[in-house]
Amino acid sequence: MAIEKLKKIWLDGQLVEWDEARIHVLSHTLHYGLGAFEGIRAYRRADGRTAVFRLREHVQRLFDTCKLIAMQPEFTKDQVCEASCELLRANGLTEGYLRPLVFVGDGTMGIYAPDNRIRTAVISWKWGAYLGTTALEKGVRTKISAWVRHHPSIALAKGKIMGQYTNSVLAKREAKIAGYDEAILLDLNGHVCEGSGENLFIIKDGKLITPPLSSSILAGITRETVLQLAREEGIPVAEQLITRDQLYLADEAFFTGTAVEVTPIREVDDRTLGEGKPGPITTRLQERYFDVVKGSDESHPEWLTLV
Ligand SMILES: Cc1ncc(COP(=O)(O)O)c(C=O)c1O
Structure with a gap:
């Protein structure tokens, strides 16, 4: 871009x-x-x-x-x-x-x-939809990266530290060259961490699950926003470790981030998630997120700084 x-x-x-x-x-x-x-x-x-x-x-x-x-x-x-x-x-x-x-x-x-x-x-x-408007509407195809997310003894995942992003760039390039939209990185133990520049959520049996902050993930501000909105919507939430097989068997999944906003994930490693299109909980949270950031929902004035 x-x-x-x-x-x-x-x-x-x-x-x-x-x-x-x-x-x-x-x-x-x-x-x-x-x-x-x-x-x-x-x-x-x-x-x-x-x-x-x-x-x-x-x-x-x-x-x-x-x-x-x-x-x-x-x-x-x-x-x-x-x-x-x-x-x-x-x-x-x-x-x-x-x-x-x-x-x-x-x-x-x-x-x-x-x-x-x-x-x-x-x-x-000026920046439009990071992964494109089709991604927001239809969801993205993802690949679990051969690159492993930072080990906590080597890097400081809670920081947006410039040099650490070579790991993200390598994962993103690998995914794009292989024909996918985005990479998902696991930690050394095989637990799901996040995308190259976004946090990850799955939905299983009506419950929203995302890796805990003790994982090698950035403490995403959109992640925290979506957790809050989900609680307000009465959706049960859990911050717990997610394995690769749990991700493959998720009913729905999505990325969150300032750049990607709330982007549905429709495929992981060529396995279709749910119906292969944004599911009902993802759609609800995505709508709520855009309503809050774009102002038709005025429930969180504390999140806004008027220019
Ligand atoms: C590695 C990584 N994870 C997650 C996120 C999402 O964080 P936020 O929602 O605060 O933009 C970002 C983007 O800043 C990121 O670079």
Whole structure:
């Protein structure tokens, strides 16, 4: 998906011209991958106003990621929140995606570079359905990856740490080259973790099940949103380990994520799930999610930051 050039990018406290937001090739993060990022969506709501969905929670997770990798941003959480809204306004974006980054600048080379400046950026762009609108309507075909999700002694799955995403890129490429839409990664014990950039849910006998936070998964903000909406809908929920065979035998399954929103999974490893189309619980939760983020359901004003 090519990105359409907009006017401004927020870099280290200032709005700069899109083409002027440059960094040096000696930037430490470019070499070693230590850095934090986020992905946030803003929606144009039914009443015409623009609201960022769960901005504070995303910025909190950005700072949590920084804590995991012992990196101190130069800016506060409030400043990053304000920068995000300011950027949307400056770019005239009523709907779109925000990508905050915290990374290590240039100066010293080598693994240990404690004095390099910690840079902060926020980028925004227009982004439609991540896996396409057909994916949202009909569901996606998935493949269990040959790549294993991060072991907790090797990586910090609770962080959106840039370098860790090579694992996701390898899994995604493998799935796409083999003709599937998305990858599903297991842990070393064979338990289902998540997609390359999304959390995973299954439905079995009317119960909604997703791996617990103690698994090697990102603590997805959409995951948490959907768990909350499911409880409100009276759907029984459980956070428990899922095996590959439980996934194959699920009645329904779906991905959640800021990018994929709520995307049904219709196939895993060439096995059709349920009827091979979005099931009733997936459809209900997907509708509820879009109603909440797009504003026809006003039950969660605490999740919205008006721009
Ligand atoms: C690996 C991974 N899992 C899950 C998610 C979903 O998280 P969220 O719902 O907070 O966007 C993402 C996206 O940020 C991700 O990169």
